[in-house]
Amino acid sequence: MASELAQINVGRTLYPLDDPRMDGFTGRLDAVNALAEAAPGFVWRLQSDSGNATDIKVSDDPQFIVNLSVWRDAEALFDFVYRTRHREVMVQRRQWFEPPKGVFQALWWVPAGHRPTPQEGLAAIARLEAEGPTPAAFSFKQRFAPPEAQGGAAEGLDPAPWCVGWS
Template structure:
């Protein structure tokens, strides 16, 4: 099957402490390892990085310099879902409330991009703002709106 588009994702969060905070040490100690794992995953295309090349932790969200941003592009939803939910990343995702403030509004947005397109942080903000204002649309949507999410629900019910 030939893919005509890739899946971009952005997630934002305000960390609950710096690298020296005892509650945050597990997060920071594993950040480079998780990012390297993503880059080795089948279907990985690109991820946002700061000048260190390890993460994007020094980059901030437009309009809120206290908010961290993470962005990546994947060949398809299965590739992204496999990384997020079927690798060691799932352990940190399940603990996100230990590391980040949990906002009421969505903090994750996904959208389809043309192959070769690398989204900007400004584009990601536009997508997430749209999701917050209008709910899931073709312009921006959340995890539950992915085609793979329907398959997961069907497998659980079978």
């Protein structure tokens, strides 16, 4: 079975999302989401009825937000993140987000058509933090080929026990 690349990144905003100091971030969400959806290799992104994921709560902390998406492969995701206007937002992220205290992004392979949950994504972050890069959770710096290229099949991540402390 073919695999697709899931990615999650998380952050804690410096201010509540409705604070005017967050306007530079929140005011660009629709454009960045549209850019992602039009990017070669984009498959899916987590979103609520609002059209983005900032109001999907995965923590008791109202300023902790999650971004979760699925891509054809790491190259397509890398191109979107670092070679489009998305990069402009990333360069300014310190205006809106606390510096990360640990792993804040993880990549992992899922079966084609699978739509990972935020809990799966948080499990991938926790796993990457605990074990370092493995085929089950990795980063752009140390990537792993899809499971079918390694003679296996992609599997979803079981949120337990890796999500301890995230909910």
